[in-house]
Amino acid sequence: MALLEIQELCHNFGGLKAISDFSLTVTAGELVGLIGPNGAGKTTVFNLITGVYHPDGGHLYFAGQDITTWPSYRIMARGMGRTFQNIRLFKDLSALDNVRVGAFAQCSYSLRQTLFRTPGFKRQEAQMTDRAHQLLARFKLSRYALTPARHLPYGEQRRLEIARALISNPKLLLLDEPAAGMNQAEIGVLITLLRELRQEFDLTILLIEHHMGVVMDLCQRVQVLDFGETIFTGSPLEAQHHPAVLEAYLGKDGEPDEI
Amino acid sequence: MLALSIQYLLNALQLGSVYALIALGYTMVYGILTLINFAHGDIFMVGSYLALWGALFLLGSQVKLPLALVFIGALLFSMTLTALLGVLIERLAYRPLRQAPRVSAVITALGVGLFLENFTLATIGPQPQHVPPLTPGYSFTFLGVTCSDVQLLIIVLSLMLMVLLDWLVGYTMTGMALRAISYNRTIVPLMGVPVNRMISLTFAIGSAIAGAGGLLYGLAYPVLDPYMGVRIGWWAFIAAVVGGIGNIRGAMLGGYILGAVEIFTPVFLPASTYRDFVAFSLLLILLIFRPTGLLGRPTFERV
Numbered sequence: 001m002a003l004l005e006i007q008e009l010c011h012n013f014g015g016l017k018a019i020s021d022f023s024l025t026v027t028a029g030e031l032v033g034l035i036g037p038n039g040a041g042k043t044t045v046f047n048l049i050t051g052v053y054h055p056d057g058g059h060l061y062f063a064g065q066d067i068t069t070w071p072s073y074r075i076m077a078r079g080m081g082r083t084f085q086n087i088r089l090f091k092d093l094s095a096l097d098n099v100r101v102g103a104f105a106q107c108s109y110s111l112r113q114t115l116f117r118t119p120g121f122k123r124q125e126a127q128m129t130d131r132a133h134q135l136l137a138r139f140k141l142s143r144y145a146l147t148p149a150r151h152l153p154y155g156e157q158r159r160l161e162i163a164r165a166l167i168s169n170p171k172l173l174l175l176d177e178p179a180a181g182m183n184q185a186e187i188g189v190l191i192t193l194l195r196e197l198r199q200e201f202d203l204t205i206l207l208i209e210h211h212m213g214v215v216m217d218l219c220q221r222v223q224v225l226d227f228g229e230t231i232f233t234g235s236p237l238e239a240q241h242h243p244a245v246l247e248a249y250l251g252k253d254g255e256p257d258e259i
Numbered sequence: 260m261l262a263l264s265i266q267y268l269l270n271a272l273q274l275g276s277v278y279a280l281i282a283l284g285y286t287m288v289y290g291i292l293t294l295i296n297f298a299h300g301d302i303f304m305v306g307s308y309l310a311l312w313g314a315l316f317l318l319g320s321q322v323k324l325p326l327a328l329v330f331i332g333a334l335l336f337s338m339t340l341t342a343l344l345g346v347l348i349e350r351l352a353y354r355p356l357r358q359a360p361r362v363s364a365v366i367t368a369l370g371v372g373l374f375l376e377n378f379t380l381a382t383i384g385p386q387p388q389h390v391p392p393l394t395p396g397y398s399f400t401f402l403g404v405t406c407s408d409v410q411l412l413i414i415v416l417s418l419m420l421m422v423l424l425d426w427l428v429g430y431t432m433t434g435m436a437l438r439a440i441s442y443n444r445t446i447v448p449l450m451g452v453p454v455n456r457m458i459s460l461t462f463a464i465g466s467a468i469a470g471a472g473g474l475l476y477g478l479a480y481p482v483l484d485p486y487m488g489v490r491i492g493w494w495a496f497i498a499a500v501v502g503g504i505g506n507i508r509g510a511m512l513g514g515y516i517l518g519a520v521e522i523f524t525p526v527f528l529p530a531s532t533y534r535d536f537v538a539f540s541l542l543l544i545l546l547i548f549r550p551t552g553l554l555g556r557p558t559f560e561r562v
Contacts, residue, residue, distance in 0.1 A: 073451050076448070077451035088446045090439050114433055168451055
């Protein structure tokens with residue numbers, strides 16, 4: 001069953017065609033990679049999926065519903081989680097609170113219940129806090145629970161972003177360059193972590209990554225973007241040898257080098 | 260001498276409570292939108308009129324209601340309607356300008372303030388309205404210090420509202436979502452938080468508290484006029500900046516400081532007319548030496 005279905009998505013920035021005719025179907029349980037050179041439009045695709053931008057053409061379906069015109073918060077509350085290329089934590093909030101913000105959409109109490117501290121309100125608040133603690137523990141971040149996010153080491157900040165995305169129990173996780181800025185050892189840990197998370201949280205993952213090792217290891221399928229157009233869909237291994245992909249990354253053979 | 264000092268302190272606490280309540284509205288809206296809502300003082304003015312009408316309606320009912328009930332009724336009436344007014348102002352005047360340059364929103368805020376003043380002037384007229392007493396009028400004297408029931412009511416009720424708000428913002432999920440928006444408004448929707456609804460909530464809470472302030476002010480200084488929100492609004496705004504705008508506890512502290520400035524100015528200077536001079540001087544000095552206010556966190560640009 002298709003969890004996410006993207007049909008002929010188009011998006012322009014002014015006169016610039018950022019994305020044209022982008023189609024992609026992600027089935028529940030899959031791990032799909034979205035790759036391509038810098039500026040190919042990968043993050044724009046994420047922004048279109050999550051409602052940060054609304055597409056100029058095409059359709060988006062998620063978990064059986066047309067989400068093309070939905071605002072971000074509705075899309076995310078429907079079961080998506082996302083991380084960012086350049087870490088976007090709430091730097092002055094504690095690690096615990098960063099994760100708890102992710103759970104806000106799950107709380108269903110009203111302001112009246114809040115003000116009168118009804119049992120329902122207390123139970124939900126306690127549940128969310130417990131769950132946030134569990135997630136921090138799962139990501140080996142417990143000792144940073146009360147530390148402002150800005151003081152966490154880089155790798156921990158990356159993990160915290162994933163924890164924040166997972167607290168709402170998303171069906172689909174969008175990871176934007178999770179390995180950026182990591183060394184080889186850290187990347188190995190990340191790959192193992194993502195594999196485990198996929199099992200534990202029953203996740204479907206769509207991943208943007210520059211690091212070919214991560215893509216080769218994790219993804220069952222990749223889609224390659226160049227200048228907003230899909231130039232290849234298939235297995236990661238095939239992608240590595242496909243002439244159009246090589247051209248996009250390395251430039252055309254026999255093309256004179258310009259300074 | 261000591262008794263007199265304590266008396267002044269009590270008066271400062273009473274006035275400061277009202278300033279603090281209004282300052283909270285300025286600071287909350289600034290915290291979430293980085294917008295100075297210059298109409299907030301006038302929302303307070305509308306709130307005090309609403310409280311007056313609510314009280315007059317209840318006092319005029321066939322059944323003789325106990326004063327406490329009249330007070331609570333007027334309080335709820337004023338808070339509910341000012342909350343609605345605040346939400347309406349945000350929806351109609353500020354939301355369409357969310358992406359516009361900051362100065363457009365600030366000018367709009369000034370415009371909304373003028374609108375509220377002149378609408379009140381046109382519909383109700385310039386003649387001052389008198390607020391009937393809503394307390395039995397007890398006063399307690401202890402070692403030469405006199406405390407009226409109104410004074411006690413203002414100080415205690417304000418404190419309760421402030422503690423409630425501080426708890427809401429600092430210790431609940433709702434408050435955390437609000438704080439998250441104040442740090443980064445663009446990514447919060449991607450955590451599933453409905454930002455527009457949270458902004459409406461901020462305006463509702465801030466305005467409702469100003470509405471409560473309107474009733475309390477009317478009890479202590481029982482003459483209302485359409486321009487009363489201007490001076491009090493400015494003072495509350497200074498209170499918010501002195502405390503550190505965007506900081507809830509700062510606004511409370513600033514409110515009490517400004518209350519003290521107003522009460523103690525005539526004690527140390529020849530006339531009470533110096534009070535605005537002192538208040539604005541305080542603002543200027545603070546802006547030079549501590550631009551983030553007393554409790555504001557310093558913002559630094561990352562290079």
